[in-house]
Amino acid sequence: MIASILPSISPGTLLAGGITATAASLWLLLPSGRSGAADRTARWLGWLLGIVALASFLATGHRLGSVGEEAVFLTVALVAVISGAATVVSRSPVYAAIWFAMALAGVAGVLLVLGGQFLGVATIVVYAGAILVMFLFVLMLAQPAGLAPYDRVSNEPLLAAVAGAVLLGILSLSIGRLTAEPPSCCLMSGTKAALLAGSGSAAEPTSAAEAGIDMLADNHVARLGGELFGRHLLAVEVAGVLLLVALIGSIAIVSRGAADAAPAAARRVAP
C-alpha cells in the first residue's frame, strides 16, 4: 500500500533507509545518562524514527493472502519487533524482562502463524516459561532497593546500535537473496487452512505446502521427532550429555555450600 504511494523508491533503498532509521532510533532510545530535558527530546525523536523505520520495513514487505491473515501476522510481528526494541531500551530490569517475554510471545505467534507449531510452543515453554521466570526471580530478589548506576545506563549505545544495524542488514540481504520469489502468500494460506479446518477438510493445498513443508503436515510433531532422533541423533545425544554435565556441576556447587554448613544442619535436626 505504502509502496504504491511511493513507487519511485526501490525496495533496497527502503530497506537501507529502514535499517539506518532503526540504528538511529535505538541509539537515541538507549539509556545513555543524558540530563532530563535532552533525554526527553532524544526519546521522542527515537520513537519517531522507530515508527519511520517500521513503516519503511512494512513498505518493503510482501502482501499476504487475505486481510485476516495479514492482520494476524502483522499483529504478532509488530508485538515481537516493538517488544524486542523495548527490551533493550527499557530503564528497569524487571520491565526489560517483561518486554523480553512479550517479544518471545510475538516470536511464538509468528512461528505458529507460519506453521512451526512445535517451535512456537517450545519457545514459550523453554524461554518464557522457564528461563525468563528464573531471570525474574533473580531480578526481583537481587534489587529490592533501586538500581545500581551501571544498570541504568548503556555503556556503548552508538556501537551497539551500529552493530545491530550491520547484523540486520547482513541478515536481510542474505535472506532476500535466498527468497527471490515471495514465498509468504502460499505458505500462509496453506497453514491457515490446515490450522482452522483440521486434517480432514483442509482447503486444496497450495504448491508450497505440497512441495514438502513437513511442518504443515498432520503429524507434524511425529515427523519432527523422527527427524531429530534419526538424522540428528548424535547432536541430540551430545546436547543431553552437555545438560547432564551442567546439572552435575550445579549439584557439585550446591553440595559444597551444604558441606560448609553441614555442622549447623546436623544440630538443627536434634529435637
Add this chain to the structure above:
Amino acid sequence: MMSLLPSLPTIVALVKIGLLVGGLMTAAAYLVLVERWMAAWVQDRKGPNRVGIPLTKIRLFGLGQPLADGLKIILKEDFTPKHVDKVLYVAAPLVLLAASLAIFAAIPFGSSLPPIPALGLTGEEPLLVAPGLDVGVLWVFALSSIAVYGVLLGGWASNNKYGFLGGLRSSAQLVAYEIPLGLGLLGVVLAAGSLKLDAIMNAQASSGVWYAFAQPLGFIVFLIASFAEAARLPFDLPEAEQELVGGYHTEYSGIKLLLFLVSEFLHMVTAAFLIVIMFLGGWHLWGLTGSGPVETWMVALIRFAVLSAKIFGVILFFMLVRWSWPRFRFDQLMNLAWKVMLPLGLANLVTVAAVEEFRPQLVTALGEGGAKAAAIAVPWAVFFLGWIAAGLLTPSGTDNTPIRTPGPLDAEHVLGSRPHDLLEA
C-alpha cells in the same frame, strides 16, 4: 485473494470460541455456588439458599446467588494503593486470566458433531477450537507456565513484602509442580502416541482401557500436581490470610481480585478437563458411547453429556478434598514435589516406556488379551511398590514436628563443634 468476508472455518472457530468462553464463565459462576453448597453439606448447615429472582419472593434454591455475588464484587471500590507499580499491578490479573482462557483453544469439550451439509460443513466437526493444532498437550503446558507471570508480577507490583513473598511462594510452587505434571502427561503421550488431546481420547476409546487403569502411578502424580497447579487445598497457600497474610493478591480488591480468583477457578476447571481427557477416557463409556466416528446427533450428544458428567464429577472431588484436608506447610509442599512426586513420576514414565516397547513381544507370547492384562498388571505392581517405597523413604521433614532453629544465645550454637565457633566464643 484479498477477501473481506471471513472464511467458513474462521466463522466456525469464532462460534466455538464464543460458546466456550460463555459456557466457561457461566460455569465458573455457578461452580462457586456448588462449592458453597458442598461446604455447607460437609459442615452440616444449609448454605446459600435465599437469593432467587430479584424483586420477588421466589427463592429458587439460591440460584440467584452467583449473580448477586458478581454484582457485589463488581460494584465494590476498585482501590489501587499508592505504592504499587501501576502498569504491572493492572497487567498481572489480565495476564493470568488471558493465559487460563487461551488454554482452552487446545482442549476438546466434546467428541465431534456429525456433518451439517446445510451449513456447508461436509466433514465431522470436532468440538475443539483449534483442531489442526498438533501440539495440544504442549500448548496447555506452555500457557500454564505463562500463568506464573501473573502470580509473580502481581506479588512484585504490589510493592508489599507479604504480597511479594506470597508471589515468590506461589510461583515456586507452580514451577516445582510443573515437573511432576509434565511427567504425568508424558506417560499418557507415550502410550497414545500423539500430543493431540482428541487423539488421546480416541486411543482410550478404541482400546477400552482408560489410562487411569493402565498408568495408576501417573494418574496419582498428575492428580496431585494438578491440585498444586490450581492452588487448591491442600496447596492453597495464597488463601492463608491468618498465618501468612495471604499471597500474591493481598493488595488486590474489587474486580482485579475477582479476575485472580476466576483464573484460579478456571485452572481447576482446566485440571478437571485434563484429568478426564487424559486419564478417565474423555467422552468414552463402555457400552454407551461407542468408539467409532460420530454419525448421528444422538451419539454426539451422549458423548458430550458423558464428558461433561465426568468433568463435573472431578470438580466435585476437588471441592470435597477442599473440606477434607489441612493445608501443607511450605517445606512439606516442596518435599512432596521434589522427593516424592518427581521419583514416582519418573518411575511411571520408565514403566510405561518399557511396556510400550515390549508390547509386540507380549502379544506374541501371551496373545492379545494376555498382553492387555500384562500391560495393566505391571504398572499396578510398580504402583504398589512405589507407594510402599514412598511411604518408607519419605524424608522426615514432612511430618509435623517443628524444626528447631538454634537462636544466637543457644549454648550449642555458642560452643559449637567447629574450631572457629570456639574461637569466636
